Amino acid sequence: MSVSKALIFEGVGCVEVLAGLVVNTFITAINLRDWWTSRKLKPYDKIMANLGFSRVFLLICFFLRIVNRISKLNVYSSPAQRCAFRTAQLLFDFASLWFAMWLCLLYFVKVTMFKNHFFVWVKLRIPQLVPPVVIITYVASFIFGFIYAFSVGETSDVMDGVNLPTNRSVYKELSYMIPLYFIGHVLPFICVSISTSLLIQTIGHHIRHVKANITGFKRPRLDAHLSAIRSAVLLEFMTISNLLATFIFHFDFYGYFEANVSVLFLVSYPLFHSLVIVTGNVKLKRVLWGIVDCVKGKLAIERCLISQHIESKRETNAQQK
Template structure:
């Protein structure tokens, strides 16, 4: 029964990783296509490109680890190899969370009307602030990912089939894990939650104001505002689930919780969070429907000759009769 449960979790995790790779590659390619056309990217799109890239790399690491575990390849058996691979995975993990936080902040700044002089100056200087923010994000992710990967000799990790011995002291590991967890996961979660809360508050206040004072506020416009609020709440819910799953996955040293389930939450977050981003982005939705239309058109063209042959055969049979 235990083997079956592990096998089901691995299959579900592999499917989530593969679909997540497709979704995040779509986000990355769509924005790079715009850059190739116009030779420039808006600040929002710059963050989106780096978010898609970091998640594609992160999901590739997950897929590599699942494959390594299922087929028992032992591709990174030495401690040095495990540390290097873990540092790369943490770099992509931390950076993807920070870029998701920057997206929340940029969206809040973009649609909110500020009266505060400082916030207004920040809004006007976003094109100059985004490149340093990207560099700082990668630097923070690399530093704390490196610390967590190389200064901890042994960790409890379901993907490495590794649980700590019952008598193993974890105080030294915690002295490195807690700062890495705070800067890699907790701080971007806090900043993203604050930005999301302020965004929901601003949209709700705007809806109440226009409903009471503007007679031309139509139902479609109200639905658009409510859809934005639902998307923000959904993104925040997924961020909370990812934070809790990461906490269990990293700090459950002795396997008290079901780590296979927490791993499924970890690999599902880059997929469903990116899908929510696509659903709330007009450019990505247009590109997605364009791809769907091309696929449908190609399928219809491929099926047309077969349909035509069947119809010709029917006509020939009818004439013979």
């Protein structure tokens, strides 16, 4: 790859990482502010706060790796440093995917009316189930990340400039990578896909029920339902893209694909997935528009002050003449 092309990839990756840090820090900060104010959070907000928190540190890991590659510092060259860094990255990578899965499942359980006694029991006990779910997610992500980082010596990794030269190394990598990435990536993807399809089916059934039972000339307002379907489809598309990019990034041992493109997809996933969550959440969207209105107001005041200063300066110059 040419130097100019590599710099373009690195520059776009840095922009995506920085934008993702802003969005996920916003999600975490708003939920922490609410917790600090009321000393309690809804189960949905607890999962969302941990999702933003894990993605902030995942993006920091991505940023450090991009900077390390650009500057060629090789800051984690020793096996112990490499193991620690990979453990941290996989911890937040697996945790963010599992929190995204819990968020999808929680929303599905929240909007669906169940007749099964088990699902009714789960729905009633969601506030008690969320704290142990959060702890188990972090602990399991750390364990699986540490096992992978400790067991694997080298990986085919474009961000480290490493390629596996022998089939023996490939078989050794696969013996650890396939089970761990199934738990960390494929299993959350399966659960998200199932819950998303059931959620779309439930919302579609509700829309048909509302249209079939409408009386009078007033049309029902279905904007919220259609918006939820669009968000669910968009999130599922991004989840599929992230899974494919992950497999190309980690399992393309001999460079058959352009790995830098998969890096951009991996880095963009925490950004755009979180953006869709923000636009679909009433509380976050209200705070975001409040910030935008405040910035617009300050800019308008500054423009007014500047115009007044220019006008007064013109009047002073006119009087001097």
